[in-house]
Amino acid sequence: SQKIEQNSEALNIQEGKTATLTCNYTNYSPAYLQWYRQDPGRGPVFLLLIRENEKEKRKERLKVTFDTTLKQSLFHITASQPADSATYLCALLDQAGTALIFGKGTTLSVSS
């Protein structure tokens, strides 16, 4: 079955630096991969979707890459701010194409 691993449970960086979060999957390559943000006590919020035929996607200070050879997606936040502190979840479609499988998330802390 598909497994998703996000590089670390916690990542601490200084304001202004670029945060890079990693998502690795083990089995089939999904048609697309999504990234969500989750704040404490709240449900996840969709950030970006990248399809298997796209290598890179950008949205404001966010950038996502998708390498189906490495079975990996990288999520970058440039010029990070304390307000970016949250848990970031990687999710991909299951093989049936119905449900999303979520990673456990990486908790990012940006200090000023």
Added chain:
Amino acid sequence: GAGVSQSPSNKVTEKGKDVELRCDPISGHTALYWYRQRLGQGLEFLIYFQGNSAPDKSGLPSDRFSAERTGESVSTLTIQRTQQEDSAVYLCASSPYTGETQYFGPGTRLLVL
């Protein structure tokens, strides 16, 4: 428009009691999902509804868990004879179509004493 809403926001119950959790999806969204998130853990898929098709119940952890959805509207997740390990946040999400971006509700925090 309104997002996904869930009720109650918090529920404290005694072991052995039944609980019912409610989800109101975004209007027009055909797909609806329930997830469970234990403290410090990732999201665990429970069940999925798509229109009038038979639901995908493959994630339900035991027969104490069941869910219903009427058409493309409200869904209820029922947990019978609750156990302490059922304590978690139960999240509902809806999407316009199967496999699309999911929009999550705020969750119901269930504590079983």
